[in-house]
Amino acid sequence: MESLLSVLAYASFFFLVLAVFRRICRVPARVIPQPIIEISDAAVTRRALVEYADAFSNRPMSMFRIPIVKGHRRRRSDNIISVPYGPLWRTLRCNLAAETIHPTRYASYVPLRRAAIDDIVASVQSAASKGRAVVVRDGLYAAVFSMIARMCFGEGLVDEADVRVMQCEFREFILAAVESTSTCESKLLGYWRRRQRDPIALRRRLAELFLPLIEEARRQSSRFCDGHARSYVDSLIRLRVPDEDDDNDEHLRRALTEDEMVSLVLEFLGAGTETVVACVEWTLAHLVTRPEIQNKLRREAIINIKYDGDNKYPSESEDEEREILHRGMAPYLHAVVLESLRMHPPTPFVMRDIRAEGGVVRQTAMPAGGLRVHFVLGDIGRDPKTWTDPDEFRPERFLAGGEGEAVGPLPGPKEIKMMPFGAGRRYCPGMALGMLNVKCLLAALVREFEWTEGNCGVDLTELDGFFKAMKKPLRARVTPHTCMQQM
Numbered sequence: 334m335e336s337l338l339s340v341l342a343y344a345s346f347f348f349l350v351l352a353v354f355r356r357i358c359r360v361p362a363r364v365i366p367q368p369i370i371e372i373s374d375a376a377v378t379r380r381a382l383v384e385y386a387d388a389f390s391n392r393p394m395s396m397f398r399i400p401i402v403k404g405h406r407r408r409r410s411d412n413i414i415s416v417p418y419g420p421l422w423r424t425l426r427c428n429l430a431a432e433t434i435h436p437t438r439y440a441s442y443v444p445l446r447r448a449a450i451d452d453i454v455a456s457v458q459s460a461a462s463k464g465r466a467v468v469v470r471d472g473l474y475a476a477v478f479s480m481i482a483r484m485c486f487g488e489g490l491v492d493e494a495d496v497r498v499m500q501c502e503f504r505e506f507i508l509a510a511v512e513s514t515s516t517c518e519s520k521l522l523g524y525w526r527r528r529q530r531d532p533i534a535l536r537r538r539l540a541e542l543f544l545p546l547i548e549e550a551r552r553q554s555s556r557f558c559d560g561h562a563r564s565y566v567d568s569l570i571r572l573r574v575p576d577e578d579d580d581n582d583e584h585l586r587r588a589l590t591e592d593e594m595v596s597l598v599l600e601f602l603g604a605g606t607e608t609v610v611a612c613v614e615w616t617l618a619h620l621v622t623r624p625e626i627q628n629k630l631r632r633e634a635i636i637n638i639k640y641d642g643d644n645k646y647p648s649e650s651e652d653e654e655r656e657i658l659h660r661g662m663a664p665y666l667h668a669v670v671l672e673s674l675r676m677h678p679p680t681p682f683v684m685r686d687i688r689a690e691g692g693v694v695r696q697t698a699m700p701a702g703g704l705r706v707h708f709v710l711g712d713i714g715r716d717p718k719t720w721t722d723p724d725e726f727r728p729e730r731f732l733a734g735g736e737g738e739a740v741g742p743l744p745g746p747k748e749i750k751m752m753p754f755g756a757g758r759r760y761c762p763g764m765a766l767g768m769l770n771v772k773c774l775l776a777a778l779v780r781e782f783e784w785t786e787g788n789c790g791v792d793l794t795e796l797d798g799f800f801k802a803m804k805k806p807l808r809a810r811v812t813p814h815t816c817m818q819q820m
């Protein structure tokens with residue numbers, strides 16, 4: 334009898350702890366597994382994301398919804414990617430688009446981009462001068478991360494040492510997040526890896542790095558009354574967002590929580606760095622094996638893109654950057670980047686979470702726990718119904734007279750032929766900035782160096798994860814170009 338009582342006591346204690354844990358972490362009492370369907374057909378994708386936009390405007394919940402910054406446990410920690418479609422999403426997205434990545438801000442980022450280009454060129458030069466094969470990814474990552482971190486926090490707020498520490502922790506965090514969602518390995522290996530790199534612990538460490546910087550930005554922001562946010566974090570500090578779903582009452586607007594700030598900063602660093610690095614690396618991987626494309630690109634980079642007096646990088650004028658961004662000034666560069674994005678979209682799929690009111694979307698019954706849909710971007714870009722020889726790297730298809738002449742980075746209203754930046758209401762707001770960064774880095778790298786395979790070999794296998802990077806980092810032989818050689 335006594336042992337029965339003690340078992341009952343233990344059981345009640347266990348359920349009490351579980352209930353408290355669920356309440357604190359807001360874990361739903363019963364998690365219904367969500368079926369996932371994958372869609373690779375462009376016409377079906379367009380119907381879903383454009384015609385049925387109301388049902389296809391939410392993503393699955395963030396894996397980091399549980400707030401972890403002390404003192405704010407009961408608040409959510411959504412960012413733009415994870416927040417449900419509605420007033421809060423609209424406010425966060427408008428803030429990013431208008432305050433930080435709007436083309437009118439590009440001129441102020443020119444010195445940052447220039448510094449990033451200097452860094453990557455110096456790092457490639459140093460490896461090449463030792464006669465070694467160059468592994469471009471690490472230097473590229475460091476240069477792009479540094480640029481994006483300064484856009485995020487403001488130039489004066491973070492120094493070189495801060496950026497380096499942040500970058501190391503951030504990379505660990507991304508690897509941990511990828512490992513924790515990987516489905517390709519055994520359960521035991523997955524468990525062991527998760528023990529090695531715990532994404533929640535790493536996220537907490539990143540929060541500890543970010544929050545003092547955000548606090549410092551808050552202190553400094555009171556001294557600047559010119560009405561312009563100087564960095565993304567400045568804009569987040571000033572932002573007032575609708576509480577929950579009520580957008581109508583201005584008085585109900587609130588400041589962002591620390592958790593939300595951390596989530597938004599992580600999103601900005603990840604979206605701005607991982608995608609650009611992956612795209613530049615994939616493009617170089619093709620250029621290494623296709624000298625004729627590389628030479629054509631180099632010629633255009635030298636002749637068409639105006640450079641500074643020291644004959645180095647694209648001139649500082651905002652107008653010229655805009656021209657590089659669009660087709661006019663550098664059509665071949667534009668075609669090369671589109672071809673790379675068609676074949677290797679850095680984000681493998683676009684995700685949507687379908688939870689229909691009443692369980693029905695356009696007469697189709699949905700499962701009780703909702704449905705997760707993955708639109709596979711790589712398959713859509715390589716659809717043989719749309720593209721001839723889809724597995725061949727052929728930038729010419731995007732030039733005048735080619736089958737992709739009218740195709741841009743975003744799908745047109747009538748059909749989808751590729752969608753590396755997504756489609757529908759949740760398409761990527763950073764498209765223009767991402768394209769600009771990729772183009773400026775590529776133009777500088779082919780202008781400064783000649784890239785060959787040597788005996789390194791190029792392996793085009795893709796890595797499974799949030800971002801579709803090359804599984805084996807690109808190694809290439811690199812020879813500096815002098816201006817005399819180039820002309």
Ligand code: HEM
Nearest residue numbers: 413414604605608680683753754755756759760761763767
């Ligand atoms: C080559 C560069 C980039 C690529 C290929 C890319 C790709 C994508 C894709 C595929 C999506 C999902 C779209 C959808 O669900 O329909 C997305 C969303 C997003 N991207 Fe990008 N991206 C890039 C650069 C950037 C940059 C530079 C930023 C900002 C600094 C950014 C911020 C975002 C945000 C905030 C979202 C979520 C939008 C929403 O839910 O409303 N991206 N991106």
